[in-house]
Amino acid sequence: MKNFNNILKKALDKTHVVIEKFLSYSRENANQRTLIIVPVIVVVILIPYLVFIRPPSAFPAGELVEIPEGLSLSEIAELLEREQVVRSATLFRSAVYVFGRERNVKFGDYFFKEPRNAFIVARALSYGVYGLEPIRIRVSEGTMVREMASLFAVYLKRFDEERFLSEARPMEGYLFPDTYFFLPNADDRLVLRTLRQSFYSRTVELEEEISASGRSLEDIVINAVFLYSLGRTTFELTSADLASDSPYNTYRVRGLPPTPIGSPSFDSLRAAVTPIKSDYLYYLADRNNVTHFSETYEKHVEKKRLYLGG
Structure with missing residues (x-):
């Protein structure tokens, strides 16, 4: 906190008072004064230090802490205090000086799984211990874009669900279902690009078979089911559902749906290319x-x- 120096000064002032009392009490024996006074000084100085080195109660555990490039050590310290990462900007700066890294604090995204004290935070920023570990996210076969958006939003703090939906809807059916590993600071555009690239890297294995079938990749991916037009994943269909005017309602509209839907697995794509008679x-x-x-x-x-x- 900003009042840390004032609190420390008051603690030292009180130490001075205590010292004076002990001096007057044990004036006849210098050794006795030394044995008593030194521990008192150490204890009084350590109390505020131990209080302020502890992590704040609102420490952002499990969240990203961004240290923008170009900030000075003082600005970083103030940012960390403001974001409840440390209790005292002054104490944080002092800890960085202990590591001798005051001119070499590492910028970037930091991730702390649990609350850490100011000394450990200072060490992390001094040496670039970012704490970012890949998160395992499974996209199952048949997952629709809106379900993907909800799934990734749970795990990735910078994932913009609405933007993903807007940009991914035209790619429905072309986002490959698989197990993915993303760092906690991955955003929606990186996720979309990764799923898209994964789809094409896998379907390239089917190029010859698709070409021999006389059909396009889009023809292979399209799958005629009701659930997409209904906007839900339930298997309970009603008479009203069957009478829907949706272009995806293949009970009323001849042929296949106008666009691909869901996320077909590799085996499903291969089966569509070379179906069993x-x-x-x-x-x-x-x-x-x-x-x-x-x-x-x-x-x-x-x-x-x-x-x-x-």
Whole structure:
């Protein structure tokens, strides 16, 4: 805090008073005075030091602490005090001087998993111990863009959910589902670029097969399902859902949806490029998410009654 020097001065003044009292009490024995006074001085000086070296109660554990490039040591110290990283800017500066790094504090993003005292914070900034460790984030097959936005926003502090949605919607279906590792300071644009690059780096393996199939990559990615048009992931469909005017409602609109949806896995893409030949024309998923296929509409209706009660 800014009043740290004043508090320390008052502590030293009180020390002086205590010393005077002990001096008058033990004036006859110099050795006795020394043995008593020195510990008292040390204790009185250490008390405010120990109080102010402790991390603040509002320490931003689990959050990014940004140290902009170009700031002086004093400006960095004031920033850390303001952000509740340290209790005293003065004490922080003193700790940096102890490390002899007052002219070489490292700028950038710092991440503390738990509250740290001023001495440890000073050491981290003195030597560039950023504390950034990759976060494991799993994007499952079939995940839609809006679900991705919510997922990444939970883990990444600089992830702009609205901007991601705006920029990623045209790429629906072209963001590859996989396990990703991002640093805590990754933003939405880095995430989008990574998912996009991952998709094309994987589908390049299918180029020859796609070319031989006579279809485009977009044709392969497009998948006709209701859930996208409804804006939810429930499997409960109503009569109103089936009557929807959405261009993705393949009960009313012939052919495939106008754009790709969801996030198909590599195996799904490969299966779409080289589908297994069969006589099946209909399929449905039961309440346990098991898919049942039928060759005729009559069999399909029977399975619908059997597995869905409809």
